[in-house]
Amino acid sequence: MSILIKNIKELIQVEQQPKKWICGKDMATIETIKDAWLFIKGERIERFGEMKVFNLNEFPEDAQLIDASGKMVFPSFVDSHTHLVYPASREIEYIDKIKGLSYEEIAKRGGGILNSAKKMQDISEEELVGSAMQRLEEIISYGTGAVEIKSGYGLTTESELKMLRVIKRLKALSPLTIKSTFLGAHSIPLEFRGDQTKYVDLVINKMLPKVADEGLANFIDVFCDTGFFTVEDTDRILEAGLKYGLRGKIHANELDFSGGIQVGVKHNALSVDHLEFTGDAEIEALLNSQTMPTILPGAAFFLNMIYSPARKMIDAGLPVALASDFNPGSSPSGNMQLILSMACILYKLLPEEAINATTINTAYAMGLSEELGSIAVDKRANLFITTELPTYEFMPYYYGTNKVDTAILNGKVVSQ
Numbered sequence: 001m002s003i004l005i006k007n008i009k010e011l012i013q014v015e016q017q018p019k020k021w022i023c024g025k026d027m028a029t030i031e032t033i034k035d036a037w038l039f040i041k042g043e044r045i046e047r048f049g050e051m052k053v054f055n056l057n058e059f060p061e062d063a064q065l066i067d068a069s070g071k072m073v074f075p076s077f078v079d080s081h082t083h084l085v086y087p088a089s090r091e092i093e094y095i096d097k098i099k100g101l102s103y104e105e106i107a108k109r110g111g112g113i114l115n116s117a118k119k120m121q122d123i124s125e126e127e128l129v130g131s132a133m134q135r136l137e138e139i140i141s142y143g144t145g146a147v148e149i150k151s152g153y154g155l156t157t158e159s160e161l162k163m164l165r166v167i168k169r170l171k172a173l174s175p176l177t178i179k180s181t182f183l184g185a186h187s188i189p190l191e192f193r194g195d196q197t198k199y200v201d202l203v204i205n206k207m208l209p210k211v212a213d214e215g216l217a218n219f220i221d222v223f224c225d226t227g228f229f230t231v232e233d234t235d236r237i238l239e240a241g242l243k244y245g246l247r248g249k250i251h252a253n254e255l256d257f258s259g260g261i262q263v264g265v266k267h268n269a270l271s272v273d274h275l276e277f278t279g280d281a282e283i284e285a286l287l288n289s290q291t292m293p294t295i296l297p298g299a300a301f302f303l304n305m306i307y308s309p310a311r312k313m314i315d316a317g318l319p320v321a322l323a324s325d326f327n328p329g330s331s332p333s334g335n336m337q338l339i340l341s342m343a344c345i346l347y348k349l350l351p352e353e354a355i356n357a358t359t360i361n362t363a364y365a366m367g368l369s370e371e372l373g374s375i376a377v378d379k380r381a382n383l384f385i386t387t388e389l390p391t392y393e394f395m396p397y398y399y400g401t402n403k404v405d406t407a408i409l410n411g412k413v414v415s416q
């Protein structure tokens with residue numbers, strides 16, 4: 001099967017030279033082709049170019065022809081941080097938050113992550129697969145083409161394995177490219193409060209070997225922050241993960257200057273995520289590392305917290321990635337178009353910076369930048385055709401409505 005898209009008003013995020021990420025002032029530039037065509041063969045992008053050198057006879061007669069007049073083509077968003085397998089929504093806590101309780105106060109009362117973990121004990125794999133598939137369909141319709149999904153609402157060996165098995169089934173069922181992350185150290189179960197080292201021992205000695213044995217995870221995560229896991233806990237877990245070939249992608253510096261960024265970099269984590277509390281020392285640690293600083297605007301917005309200093313990081317020469325953090329407690333949305341708008345409005349990123357941050361840089365943060373994150377020859381054909389847009393800047397500007405008309409994943413139209 002092949003697809004030929006012609007009369008594309010503008011082909012966005014074209015890449016001639018493969019790049020693993022974009023950093024510093026280069027983030028303010030994206031390459032585009034105006035009045036373009038794009039040819040997809042099988043699951044891959046085969047060629048693209050300008051309409052002025054377009055000859056229909058050069059393409060197979062049976063190719064599906066799409067006329068994109070007035071519309072643009074973007075590479076699919078890559079969402080490198082989500083918790084979208086969960087048993088139930090948590091809008092009751094949302095009301096508590098409106099009334100003034102903080103995220104930490106809710107967690108202390110056994111709410112928050114522990115609330116989801118309690119419900120996780122009783123729910124079946126089938127139910128979890130069913131609800132997660134609906135969420136995956138929803139994010140596809142908003143333009144996402146690859147997504148990372150974490151465990152972390154299990155917090156017992158059995159329930160963590162259940163979540164990861166669900167993610168494994170989603171990988172087989174969904175056209176999205178999915179990576180899974182083992183987040184046993186997401187919160188400290190009540191029975192381990194006061195002796196959390198024992199829980200860390202359980203994560204390292206009981207859960208991790210089973211996760212690795214069944215090949216259930218691509219990465220390992222720890223919530224390294226005040227009231228959650230310490231730098232020492234994180235150090236041990238990341239080291240243990242690496243022994244099983246699992247690189248870290250950790251939650252760091254959301255609630256304080258926790259040392260999470262530095263310990264992540266120390267263990268060559270693929271990404272450190274949240275980063276509300278990032279100062280000069282943290283930026284220094286990230287420069288010259290292979291760790292992608294990843295900001296989660298949805299969580300900071302939803303929890304009404306301070307915003308990570310994205311501008312300062314980019315101006316210091318760092319790359320920045322932006323993901324949704326889709327989860328029932330702190331960011332109940334996987335809409336990456338909204339993340340694009342938040343990037344510009346709340347973090348003062350230019351539209352080009354926001355596009356780089358949600359495509360090629362998040363692809364790196366999932367170990368996928370050779371495969372996804374731009375329109376390039378031989379990359380996987382995960383892309384979307386927009387509704388009619390005056391300019392690409394309209395994409396973050398006109399926030400709140402869906403501007404994806406047709407989603408194509410693995411070279412097939414999956415949502416229209």
Ligand code: NIG
Nearest residue numbers: 112113299325327328329330
């Ligand atoms: O990324 N910060 C830690 N974990 C999640 C929240 C999960 C939850 O509240 O359910 C996050 O925001």
Ligand code: FE
Nearest residue numbers: 081083251325
């Ligand atoms: Fe998260």
